[in-house]
Amino acid sequence: MIQELFQQVKSRVAMPIISAADKKVNVPTDLLWRCPRCGNVVMMDDYEKNHKVCASCSYHSRLSAFERLALTADPDSFVELDPDMKSVNPLEFRNYPKKLEQLQRSTGLRDAILTGECTIKGHPCVIGIMDSRFLMASMGSVVGEKIARAFEHAAKLRLPVILFTASGGARMQEGIISLMQMAKTAGAVSRHNAEGLLYITVLTDPTTGGVTASFASLGDIIIAEPKVLVGFAGRRVIEGTIKEKLPDDFQTAEFLLEHGFVDMIVSRHQLRRTLGHILKMHIEKPAGEVGENG
Known part of the structure; x- marks a missing residue:
């Protein structure tokens, strides 16, 4: 039993830790827009209505x-x-x-x-x-x-x-x-x-x-x-x-x-x-x- 517990702990330690920053989020280009400066994501319609200016950091596309x-x-x-x-x-x-x-x-x-x-x-x-x-x-x-x-x-x-x-x-x-x-x-x-x-x-x-x-x-x-x-x-x-x-x-x-x-x-x-x-x-x-x- 002790040996089985040791194996479980070992397997958990060996698992890589993946942070949120490492995960790549695929943003549909026809639906959402991601600001290249601040990373803010908005609906494409809202982005275009705002004259292609980021509402978060005022980046002008x-x-x-x-x-x-x-x-x-x-x-x-x-x-x-x-x-x-x-x-x-x-x-x-x-x-x-x-x-x-x-x-x-x-x-x-x-x-x-x-x-x-x-x-x-x-x-x-x-x-x-x-x-x-x-x-x-x-x-x-x-x-x-x-x-x-x-x-x-x-x-x-x-x-x-x-x-x-x-x-x-x-x-x-x-x-x-x-x-x-x-x-x-x-x-x-x-x-x-x-x-x-x-x-x-x-x-x-x-x-x-x-x-x-x-x-x-x-x-x-x-x-x-x-x-x-x-x-x-x-x-x-x-x-x-x-x-x-x-x-x-x-x-x-x-x-x-x-x-x-x-x-x-x-x-x-x-x-x-x-x-x-x-x-x-x-x-x-x-x-x-x-x-x-x-």
């Missing part, structure tokens, strides 16, 4: 260009510019055309940006929205050309421009042609600015590389969503170059606000209202209208 447009523009006010423009393969990069075709089918976009005219709270503007689903919204010839044309169109009609940025940087499949878009877009912004017109950039997650180093940093007013990643080179590259440890919040919207790179951080829930208010303050007077002071 990435949006498609069409989702962003629906949250920003007045209903039925959007008219797309250059809808048929698409990239070629200037470097004959292997499988690049095939990859573009696949992304065009899956995203509904010709390339990584959607541009057009719309109204926000009744105020007309030209809008551009980058979509990270399309090759991480890398800036190639089409992205640069569409942005340049959007600014030229806005200058002709004397309209403000609002650009939602989200990009991994230059598009390596187009080589130097991709890098040339930095100068092209910066030049278009400069000409629009010379006309005394308003340009607003809204930095979303992530905004990096050549996009940050060109048109994303040139807005008259620069807005960012909370805790988004904004920078040029990556953290490891910078730390390896300067041989110093960077702050934990380096390249976040909050860090950039503190150091004067960003003018304001606005939650997604308040963004449409904020943009409408800024457009209202900067709206031009009709031709021939004279102010109170003549």
Whole structure:
């Protein structure tokens, strides 16, 4: 009897102890959503009704260009510019055309940006929205050309421009042609600015590389969503170059606000209202209208 008791105790000791953290919970992607930052799990319907923002920690998930447009523009006010423009393969990069075709089918976009005219709270503007689903919204010839044309169109009609940025940087499949878009877009912004017109950039997650180093940093007013990643080179590259440890919040919207790179951080829930208010303050007077002071 004593021997049997010893065997029972031995078998219990040998059993592995599995903690709750070791158990993997499979969350159905069509029913529930798990926040990648805090781990909070909510119903997918509630998550989408909250504009894809975590109700627990305010994590702002990435949006498609069409989702962003629906949250920003007045209903039925959007008219797309250059809808048929698409990239070629200037470097004959292997499988690049095939990859573009696949992304065009899956995203509904010709390339990584959607541009057009719309109204926000009744105020007309030209809008551009980058979509990270399309090759991480890398800036190639089409992205640069569409942005340049959007600014030229806005200058002709004397309209403000609002650009939602989200990009991994230059598009390596187009080589130097991709890098040339930095100068092209910066030049278009400069000409629009010379006309005394308003340009607003809204930095979303992530905004990096050549996009940050060109048109994303040139807005008259620069807005960012909370805790988004904004920078040029990556953290490891910078730390390896300067041989110093960077702050934990380096390249976040909050860090950039503190150091004067960003003018304001606005939650997604308040963004449409904020943009409408800024457009209202900067709206031009009709031709021939004279102010109170003549």
